[in-house]
């Protein structure tokens with residue numbers, strides 16, 4: 001049975017791989033001139049450094065199946081993301097940990113003392129934090145919130161943290177030990193040859209054909225037995241209910257001799273610095289050595305019609321709009337919406353892979369039973 005898969009990012013590649021292995025023919029349509037979506041990596045011609053073209057992507061997961069899956073397609077090198085943050089003219093380690101707390105407050109606390117101290121600063125009148133700001137005030141108190149989160153978040157999201165959901169801050173842990181690993185997951189690593197080489201191998205299965213620079217017109221749906229759409233859900237419906245809002249990123253690349261900043265990621269938390277972070281790509285591949293270095297200054301802004309969407313905004317207005325698109329999508333037969341753009345969610349790579357594996361499982365089970373595929377495997381709201 002012939003399926004069309006729209007998008008050659010992780011979602012599309014994993015679906016194509018799984019369906020082709022089960023005997024289907026999968027035609028992948030990718031609008032851009034490369035695979036791997038926003039995870040795309042490419043060597044910088046001038047420095048030889050492996051560049052994360054759409055910003056830093058560090059692979060981390062707790063899911064055994066996802067980890068086993070990606071490891072079939074390339075070697076993952078040990079990599080731990082240790083982010084530094086500059087605020088008020090000083091450098092600290094993130095996520096907020098015992099060193100951050102001790103340096104910030106000029107203390108030498110042990111874990112229990114730091115816990116008690118932060119508890120004394122936290123706003124306990126907020127029982128159930130709803131906004132990002134409430135979540136921060138409840139868990140770290142005003143001083144740390146203002147130093148590390150308020151300015152960065154206003155730059156990143158273009159609105160005040162009091163209007164953002166607490167879920168965005170919940171991505172970051174607060175630790176009362178000296179562990180400065182940015183992620184809590186059991187597995188973490190970086191593909192030795194970059195994400196694009198990895199995705200290329202995911203797609204290298206008999207029965208998979210990839211068309212680059214080929215947008216898919218929904219009117220072609222009837223040519224296929226099923227379509228998996230990992231493009232923006234509102235694009236499928238020709239934006240008939242308006243455009244869902246995204247943040248996009250601009251990167252200002254620069255090159256330097258040697259080592260520019262000594263770390264892969266340094267966040268700039270002060271609001272008067274216009275960029276959110278500087279990434280130095282060679283530190284994402286610490287097993288390589290290069291004489292020169294490539295860095296990106298990263299700026300966030302509202303995504304325009306011709307920009308690349310990165311972060312779904314998902315405020316009340318967008319959620320209402322999404323609800324209406326979901327209603328349309330649920331009436332649409334023969335199409336499954338998947339992935340970050342297809343479901344309009346802030347997803348890490350591992351979650352998109354896990355969901356793509358599960359979507360393929362469900363599709364194959366449905367096909368075997370002769371049943372239609374339900375419109376959503378994961379309902380984006382509710």
Ligand code: UDP
Nearest residue numbers: 085148149150152153156168169171267269
């Ligand atoms: N954040 C912040 N200060 C920082 C790092 C993160 O305020 O130094 C906030 C910001 O709102 C960001 C969110 O925490 O959008 C999630 O951060 P994460 O590092 O997970 O963002 P990503 O790497 O996905 O852009």
